[in-house]
Amino acid sequence: MPVTDPFRQGLERGWITHDGSRLEQDLTLETDVAVIGSGAGGATSAQMLSAAGFKVLLIEEGPLKTSSDFHLLENEAYASLYQEGLGRMSKDGAITILQGRAVGGTTLINWTSSFRTPAQTLAHWATAHGVTGLGEQAMQPWFERIEHDLGITPWALPANANNDVLRRGCEQLGYRWAVIPRNVRGCWNLGYCGMGCPVNAKQSMLVTRIPATLENGGELLYLARAERFEHNGERIARLQCQALDAQGVHPTGRQISVRARHYIVAGGGINSPALLLRSKAPDPHGRLGKRTFLHLVNFSAARFDARIDPYYGAPQSIYSDHFQWQDGVDGPVGYKLEVPPLHPALASTLLGGYGSENARRMAELPHTHVMLALLRDGFHPESTGGAVELRGDGSPVLDYPVTDYLRDGLRRAFHSMAQIQFAAGAAQVTPVHSDARAAANLDEARRMIDALRLEPFRTRLGSAHVMGGCAMGDDPRQAVCDSLGRHHQLENLSVHDGSLFPTSIGANPQLSVYAISAKLCDALAARLAQSA
């Protein structure tokens, strides 16, 4: 039975969209609220405002791809759905940064893990960063509402073998583990969430908030890069966008000028502060783009005698927070343990080496498991994150130094992961590091890990969670936005995305972005209605 494509059906019914690549002349659009970025924060806000009766324009830099376009192929997905064609990395090139870039943003390609913001994180924001009104109690109804709307429940099917390693190892060692809540309905358990869900089971923005916005009469402009705001230091007068070609790589030369009563920036970490930097937004205390966090990730590979088939099945279903808070909220860095799905191209770069050594590791792919640690950065005074800068062409890059504080966490995480992998029955464990070799037992792995030089490039590092850069907090000397997401200096500008977070989350951030954006947007809708 062919899978239906509700987005294409909606387009046929007359949803209003503008394809930047096909513009033959410059365009001017007027709206009540312009929302920049169609990911978790932007689409959630667009839907709420359109439901409240406001005219909404949702603006996306990437292309419009829908379920009929998703062929479960790495080459197609990486080239069309990821920022910079999967080439985004930290300024020194040492950290690969995975972020989505298409209608639906990162929600289109994330692995569906949906955690509430930990209570410890919300409490830390209140005490250390002057965030008000976002405590655990205040947030609870918003988490409940989003979980209900997006079908977020703990994964009910058995974990795939790749995730089950984490469960088994933790069980053996008496470490805490739990089942991951996922935002899916009628999931086929395929394993290709990172390449766009071909059956519309993932409750991404593409199948939920964006269709609802368009159904409410909202409009979508895609393949259009928000270039800069024109403002007088207090109010934004308009937004200038550049139309991009169908691949979303080169500007076509056409311009789109957008006038709105209010503007919401929701381009995510890196892109949101970059838009404000290009716009020369007031930044009297030099906070813009600073304190950008990554949940820096390192990896440990293991070979099992049994088949793992790490490319099939729900990619993330088990996690462990055993090492997350054990040294306190602001002590040595804590980390969350999860696993990534392994399709051949991504696996080839993770498994390390080259030539016949890499080919040998790749030949064992069906028996290979990989675990990852997400380092909870930003809670300790020595963990100040990175800074977003603009390159010569105005595009952003993140300068994120890996400090001794983080290296200590990377080493402890290598130890924890090897221990859990052996406890789960691994025949061999190989920390993902250029100097590492396969260890046949835990003692050997421990000696090797203690001796590893944790320098850039030797340690393979990644991030799929960019947070901060437009931090919220009531003190303008510390933060870019207040606790309602209002820009401290520009009165008709709000930020509703992960760039608001004053630290990392300590969990995959999508539900935090949904719930916090929804709460802020609820208040914004009331303010806009009052001043109408």
Place this chain on the structure above:
Amino acid sequence: MQRRDLLRFSLGASLFLSTASLVGCSAQTPAAGYQVLRDSDLPALLALIPVVLAGTAASEERVLHSLDHKLAALSPEMLKLTRQLFDVLNLPLTRGPLTGVWGSWDQASGAQVTAFLQRWQDSSLNLLRMGHASLLQLLQMAWYECPQAWAACGYPGPPRI
């Protein structure tokens, strides 16, 4: 660091940086049959493929076309950086001092290419370590994105929907 190493280090750094600024002078037009890859990029890549992808069934033709597709999707700035990397490999001024391959790439032996990769991996220059990581990642992903690569790694391919 020995004084001699220090000299070599600063020589390398300044050569790399001056090359980066010379990029405007090297041709930017794609080779016939490619969207992005230039004729000047091909000899080094053709020398690297049999070493980086040794032990696989990779054909040069297939890897180059897959790589070309990847490069065409990069942001202009990332493509510029990647082309600077290829220029460092290709321009006579930088190739010998920085890669240790003093002759042309089509004359380079597998052992020379291996020595070059080792030298960049262990370099004290961040730019060269980044170059090493980028070259491996680009070529490995270019190959393993091809369905022809999957049988050898036991990947049955995506399920039919």
